[in-house]
Structure formats: C-alpha cells, structure tokens
Amino acid sequence: MRFVNVENMRRWLAAVGPEAAIAGLVDALEKDFARWEQFELRPRVASHTADGVIELMPTTDGVSYGFKFVNGHPSNPARGFQTVTAFGVLADVHNGYPRFEAEMTLLTALRTAATTGLAAKYLAPAGPLRLGMVGAGSQSEFQVLGMRAVRQVESVTVFDVDPAASSKMRANLAKLGIEVRIAESAAAAVAGCNAIITCTADKRNATVLSVDDVAPGTHVTGVGGDCPGKTELDERILDLGPVFVEYTEQTRIEGEIQAKPDDFPVTELWEVITGRREGRTSADQVTIFDSVGFAVEDFCALRYLEQAVEGTGFFEELDLIADPEDPKDLFGMIDLK
Amino acid sequence: MRFVNVENMRRWLAAVGPEAAIAGLVDALEKDFARWEQFELRPRVASHTADGVIELMPTTDGVSYGFKFVNGHPSNPARGFQTVTAFGVLADVHNGYPRFEAEMTLLTALRTAATTGLAAKYLAPAGPLRLGMVGAGSQSEFQVLGMRAVRQVESVTVFDVDPAASSKMRANLAKLGIEVRIAESAAAAVAGCNAIITCTADKRNATVLSVDDVAPGTHVTGVGGDCPGKTELDERILDLGPVFVEYTEQTRIEGEIQAKPDDFPVTELWEVITGRREGRTSADQVTIFDSVGFAVEDFCALRYLEQAVEGTGFFEELDLIADPEDPKDLFGMIDLK
Numbered sequence: 001m002r003f004v005n006v007e008n009m010r011r012w013l014a015a016v017g018p019e020a021a022i023a024g025l026v027d028a029l030e031k032d033f034a035r036w037e038q039f040e041l042r043p044r045v046a047s048h049t050a051d052g053v054i055e056l057m058p059t060t061d062g063v064s065y066g067f068k069f070v071n072g073h074p075s076n077p078a079r080g081f082q083t084v085t086a087f088g089v090l091a092d093v094h095n096g097y098p099r100f101e102a103e104m105t106l107l108t109a110l111r112t113a114a115t116t117g118l119a120a121k122y123l124a125p126a127g128p129l130r131l132g133m134v135g136a137g138s139q140s141e142f143q144v145l146g147m148r149a150v151r152q153v154e155s156v157t158v159f160d161v162d163p164a165a166s167s168k169m170r171a172n173l174a175k176l177g178i179e180v181r182i183a184e185s186a187a188a189a190v191a192g193c194n195a196i197i198t199c200t201a202d203k204r205n206a207t208v209l210s211v212d213d214v215a216p217g218t219h220v221t222g223v224g225g226d227c228p229g230k231t232e233l234d235e236r237i238l239d240l241g242p243v244f245v246e247y248t249e250q251t252r253i254e255g256e257i258q259a260k261p262d263d264f265p266v267t268e269l270w271e272v273i274t275g276r277r278e279g280r281t282s283a284d285q286v287t288i289f290d291s292v293g294f295a296v297e298d299f300c301a302l303r304y305l306e307q308a309v310e311g312t313g314f315f316e317e318l319d320l321i322a323d324p325e326d327p328k329d330l331f332g333m334i335d336l337k
Numbered sequence: 338m339r340f341v342n343v344e345n346m347r348r349w350l351a352a353v354g355p356e357a358a359i360a361g362l363v364d365a366l367e368k369d370f371a372r373w374e375q376f377e378l379r380p381r382v383a384s385h386t387a388d389g390v391i392e393l394m395p396t397t398d399g400v401s402y403g404f405k406f407v408n409g410h411p412s413n414p415a416r417g418f419q420t421v422t423a424f425g426v427l428a429d430v431h432n433g434y435p436r437f438e439a440e441m442t443l444l445t446a447l448r449t450a451a452t453t454g455l456a457a458k459y460l461a462p463a464g465p466l467r468l469g470m471v472g473a474g475s476q477s478e479f480q481v482l483g484m485r486a487v488r489q490v491e492s493v494t495v496f497d498v499d500p501a502a503s504s505k506m507r508a509n510l511a512k513l514g515i516e517v518r519i520a521e522s523a524a525a526a527v528a529g530c531n532a533i534i535t536c537t538a539d540k541r542n543a544t545v546l547s548v549d550d551v552a553p554g555t556h557v558t559g560v561g562g563d564c565p566g567k568t569e570l571d572e573r574i575l576d577l578g579p580v581f582v583e584y585t586e587q588t589r590i591e592g593e594i595q596a597k598p599d600d601f602p603v604t605e606l607w608e609v610i611t612g613r614r615e616g617r618t619s620a621d622q623v624t625i626f627d628s629v630g631f632a633v634e635d636f637c638a639l640r641y642l643e644q645a646v647e648g649t650g651f652f653e654e655l656d657l658i659a660d661p662e663d664p665k666d667l668f669g670m671i672d673l674k
Contacts, residue, residue, distance in 0.1 A: 005656040006670075014672040045382050047397050054402045054433050056393050060384050065391045067406070069426065071433020077664040081432045085658050089406065095418045096391050096408020105659035109667055141668035165665050172668045319342040321422050322442035327414040328502050330446055331478035331509045333343075335351040 003318040004102040004309060012305075012314040013106065019176070022142065023149040025114035025304055026121070032300040033118065036270035038062060039296050043250040046227075051075060053227055059295035065091045066299035068104055072227060074201045083138060083201050084108060088302045097321055100306045104298065109139055111301035112293055113146030115246070116197065116221050119289040121150035122272050122279045123244060124219035125194050128152040132183075132190030134208045134232075135199035135224060136160035136169040143197050143223065144173060144180075151195075157181040159189035187213045198232045199223040205259075211236035216284040225256045226292040233288075235259040241286035244269050244279070246294040255290040266290070340655040341439035341646055349642075349651040350443065356513070359479065360486040362451035362641055363458070369637040370455065373607035375399060376633050380587035383564075388412060390564055396632035402428045403636035405441055409564060411538045420475060420538050421445060425639045434658055437643045441635065446476055448638035449630055450483030452583070453534065453558050456626040458487035459609050459616045460581060461556040462531050465489040469520075469527030471545045471569075472536035472561060473497035473506040480534050480560065481510060481517075488532075494518040496526035524550045535569045536560040542596075548573035553621040562593045563629040570625075572596040578623035581606050581616070583631040592627040603627070 004012070013021055032039075044057040052073030059066060070086035077083055086104035091097060120129075129151045133140060136158045147153050156173070158180055160166045170180040183189035190196045190213050200208050201224060211234045214220060225231035233256045245251040245266045257264050269289070271277040280287050309315045324333050341349070350358055369376075381394040389410030396403060407423035414420055423441035428434060457466075466488045470477060473495045484490050493510070495517055497503045507517040520526035527533045527550050537545050538561060548571045551557060562568035570593045582588040582603045594601050606626070608614040617624050646652045661670050 003655075006659045007656055009659070010670055010672065014674070017674065018668075018671050040384055042382075045379075045393065045395060047377055047395060047402060049397075049399065049430055051431050052433055054395075054397070054428060054430070056382065056395055056404060058382060058384060058391075058393055060386075060391070062386065065384060067393060069404070069428075069435065071428070073431075073433045076432055079432070080664060081434065082658075082660060082664050082667065085434055085660075087435065087657050091391060091406075091408070093386055093391070094388050094410075095413055095416070096389055096410045097418065097422055098406065098424065103657055103659055106667065106670065137665045138667040162665075168663065168666050168669070172666070175673045318340075319344055320424050320440055321419075322343045322346070322440055323419060323422075326505065327417060327419050328474045328499075329505050329509070330419065330443065330475040331355075332505070333347055333443065334355050335347065336512045337351070337354065 001098050001318045001320045002100050002315045004305060004315045006103045008314040009103050009106050012309060019145050019148065022110055022114050022117065022145045025110055025301060026117045026149045028300050028304045029114050029118045029297060030273060032296055033270040033273045041247055043253055044295065057295040057298055059299050060093055063093055064303065065093050066302050068295065068298040070108065088298055090302050090306060100302065101318060102302060102305055107301050107305060109142040111297045112139060112223065113142035114149065115291060115297050116143055116223065117146035117149040119221065119244060119269055120147055120195065120219060123287040123289060124151060125217050125283055128154040129195040130154050130193045131156045131195045131197065132193035133158040133197045133199065134186045134189060136165040137199065137201055139199045139223060140169045141172045143199055144178060147195060155181065157183050157189045157193065159183040159186045193218065195219050197221045197223060200232050202230065205229060205231050207234045208232045209237065210234045211240065214240060214286055216286060218286050220286065220288045221291060222256045222288065223291045226254050228253055228258065231256050231259055238288060241288060242267060243288045243290055244272065245290050246292060250294060251290055251292050254292045257290055338435050338655045338657045339437050339652045341642060341652045343440045345651040346440050346443050349646060356482050356485065359447055359451050359454065359482045362447055362638060363454045363486045365637050365641045366451050366455045366634060367610060369633055370607040370610045378584055380590055381632065394632035394635055396636050397430055400430055401640065402430050403639050405632065405635040407445060425635055427639050427643060437639065438655060439639060439642055444638050444642060446479040448634045449476060449560065450479035451486065452628060452634050453480055453560065454483035454486040456558065456581060456606055457484055457532065457556060460624040460626060461488060462554050462620055465491040466532040467491050467530045468493045468532045468534065469530035470495040470534045470536065471523045471526060473502040474536065474538055476536045476560060477506045478509045480536055481515060484532065492518065494520050494526045494530065496520045496523045530555065532556050534558045534560060537569050539567070542566060542568045544571045545569045546574065547571045548577065551577060551623055553623060555623050557623065557625045558628060559593045559625065560628045563591050565590055565595065568593050568596055575625060578625060579604060580625045580627055581609065582627050583629060587631060588627055588629050591629045594627055
C-alpha cells in the first residue's frame, strides 16, 4: 500500500504550490460531481462526545472505495491541538484490498476550499468578487485560494474574534501577493462584499453573520456549520435566496439548514453542475452554499493525490496487508517456535 | 502515531506464540464484554458489491475510539487473494487524534478465535471437548486455539470441500503438537463431537451442517455466516437450544438468525458474562453461538496489541497527523516558493 505521510504531503504541496493543487482539485471535483449518481451516498458515521466528534466518511464509485477518518474538536486549539485532523484510505472494490493511505489534515483543507470554489463557479455573481470572511482559522487561507481558483478576487477582508488569527492569515497570504484587510467586526468584514465565507469552529449554534449584513446579489458560503448543534448563520439568511447543499440527507443533520424544517427546499450542487436544476438566476439574487463536507469530496481528493504522486518520490510503501502465498494459509505466516 | 505493520505483527506473534496471544485476548475480551454498556454500539457500516463487502466497524468506550476496515471477498482465494484483510486504528477521544494503527488480518483471526473461546468458556458443556469443524480455511487453526484457550480439547476433526485446505490445517497444527483428523463429510467430522465450529466463506445461504448432525449437549459456534445472504447452518439448528449473539441488532442483519423472524429470541454474550442471563442450563442442552464479529472485539484487540507492543521493538512511528506549532496556522506548514 502506498502512503503519503505529512512530510510527503508538505513536499508535494511545496512542489506544485497550494494554488495549483486547489485549482486541480476544483476540476477533479467537478468531474466527480458530474457523475454523482455513480457513488454510494450515506451520511457520515459520527461519534459525538462532550469534547467533539470523530467521524468516518465512506463512499465508493463501484471501482474504488474510500473513507476518511476525521475529528472535530473546537476546544483543541486552546490546548495546542488542531481542531480537525484527518487521514484517508482508498481500496480496490474488486478484492477489497487497501491500496493508498494519506494524511488528510492538509488534504481536507484543500478539498474544502476546492468545494467552496466549485460552488462559487456555478453560484457566485458574475465578475470580480469582493470577498468578506468571518473566521481566520486553519481553513481561512485555503478558502481564499478556493475562490481565486474560479474567479478574480478583487479584495479580501476578514474578521476573527482572535486578532492574532487575522494577523496570521494576512501574513500567510501576503507571501502569495494577496492582500488581506482586517476588519473590527463581522459586519465590517462583509460590508460592500458580493461573496461571503463564514468559517468558524464553535461547537454550538452561533450567529457570526446577521441577515442585515448580506447585500443583494451576494453568494454566501457557510463552511463552519457542520455538526448537529453547530451552526453560524442567522437562520433568516437561509430565506434570502436558494440554498445549495452537497448531500441533502447529511446536510439536514449537520448544516445550517438544521435550523429549518425537514422539508426546507434545497438544491444539490451536482444537480446544478449537470444542468438538471438552476443555480443563480439573477444578478441581485442571494445564493447560499451550506457546505458541510461530504465523503465524495474526500474520495475525489484521495484519488487526485494518488494520481498526483504517481511516479514521484512523494510516497512510501506501507506493509499493511498480510498476504500469504497460499491465501488459505494465514496461520502459516506465524513462525512457530 | 504508532504503527504495527505485518512484519512486526508476525514478529510479535512469533515471540509470544499464537496460543498465548489468543489466551490473553480471551481475558481481555472477557473484561470488555463485562463493561459492555460503556461502549457505543452500532452495526458495522457495510458497502456491498457483487464481489464482496467492505466494512467499517467503529466503537468507543468514551476514552478511546477505534475502528476496523475489513473486507470479505469469497472469490478472493481462487484469485490468489485473502478472503479477509483488515487494519484498524485507535484514537484519543479527548482530542480526536489517531494514536495507533495496526494490520488486522492476523489480529482479526486472533480475536475471532478468542471470541469463540470466550463464548465456549461460558456455553460449552463441562469437561473435555471433542471438536468437529466444518471449514479448514484461513480461520481454522486459530479457532482450534481459541477453544484450547478455555478447555481441554481431546480431539479435532475437520471437513472441507477442498482437501488441500484440510491437509494444510493438519500440517499447521501438527507443529503445535495438535492432531487433526480429516473427515470425508461434515456429518463425519462432527459425529461424536460435543463442540462444533462452522467456518466457511461462501457468500450465499449454504447449509454446511444439518440439524441431524448435532447431538444433544453440543455447543455449536457458527463463525462463517456473517453477511446478509450468507449463512451456513441448517436453520432448524437454531431451534435446538438457546442462541447467543454478540450484538443483536447487527446479528439480525448478518448472522445465522437472519433466517428467523425479527423477534426470534437471543441472548447477548455480555449478559451471560455479567450474570444477568443464563448461559447453558443443562448438560444435554444444545447451545448455539451465532458469531459475526463485532466492533467491540476489534477495539479490544487493538488495545491489547497496543499494550503488548509497548516497550518492544514491534512497532514504528508513522507521520500521519499534521500538527503545526500554532494550531490555527495549518497553512503555515506549506513551504511557499
């Protein structure tokens, strides 16, 4: 089995650059969303505790099987840990053998940003984007690159309750020549913007963005609300215009729409990509992408990485599968004294 | 994260010996079954295809979280692959970080055998066992050791449709000084026995053991029936005496009792171990353990192995978790050009 550890992931990302990696992932995601009906779809399998959640996210397209292990622990940063860490595995469906394992803490950030970009490609207003962001944590820089993969981004303004986080985000993106303005409030961060991303980590029903802050024609991406009891948008925002989701069944459990009745109308993103349903229909419409992160995106990201590292030195071999010469002689693998 | 690969698993097993490993696992399982109500219980998450099944089996005791990835592909041996391969991971619940990964193809064989032993400890008739087995595949030798961990085993007789498998089993166990007689039929294999194990791999509803072959007082362990549409016992055997299961909800989907109505009475093994319900109540009673394999057993096996290799050289470190110095600065891990 091939294995991409953290160091090789970093080396690969340094070699291709995060912008190219995310742009490539947007294209890969678009192809997989276009063949959505080939995937086995199910909500993630979550184990909730007081401290956070640990989840398994499996799917298959009938040829490959993939799953991601991912945690979400809002109290982690205060204790020196990442909020979200992850790894994933691909296996061959025909014989069930795992063939590829990779760190996915970085890869999840890439694919979440690429999903934001893919949705914006179909839903954001035409022309350059003025991007307002609430939340400058681990995901924030990636999210900006996700938008830039599909649109010209004229300006980026951010608000975070932690000023150090905003400064970190500004410094990181400055290295890529991207200017980030720091605002004193969420309302100030999104004022005059036509694209908004909320990406905070509180595990509770918070309101980091008010309905009054959303101007006509804005595309709103809600990234941080992704657990039962964890939302970030003023629920009235969801009434401003059409709401788009990845996989309805999961998003009703985890997304911003958990604040709404079970029959609250939504459109799945793949339906827009395949032309079955409409995306944005007018320039002054508010569109909302209620992003929670779905298994198909992780599957796609793992396959993308698997192919990207093929023929490079950015992986090692892992001795994970006991494979005796006679498949019925597993016991024979034990050296008896 | 610590990682036990196949080679280290083999080295550990060679060092402790498979009999001691299984005996230790029986004790560990007994302790975990005794605290059954502390575990999060859910049926495994299965992805079925024409070729086989790939499953994730998660559980947690509130302190540790564990899951196993495992496949089941009956057509694999004919193509030179293992029917079942597996690996597993333990994580800390408090922060969601994975801490231990191990090959579980061998470990699953050990824990399945240990579970057979644990059930037999409480359910098999008193005194020495005469063991009749149907199926001499990958699991067979381990199963014999599982029984020997809890009882004196006077004799072992086996039948397999593949004579080479029976010969392989006999040769393997001869190295441990255990004599295996090869029978010409399932009926002949179990004649005169007071303990029967069926362990075959066909993915269909087969009947590898007839009700007429089961003598009064016998303890029957059905190991191979563990998937929807995959059973091995004449269903009338289930009416001969009380049926014991690991976790009712999962066994109704996967076990021999899928042939029975949803209200078919069963006893969970942990209830017997904790003294809540009766096990065997008379010497001439037939008892049936409808084994399918449950997540708590894998969790227990992973923790057992984790502790067993502590302080040894039988593991390596895996660089799986991206852990930046500033937990909010994941992006800072990327070296920008």
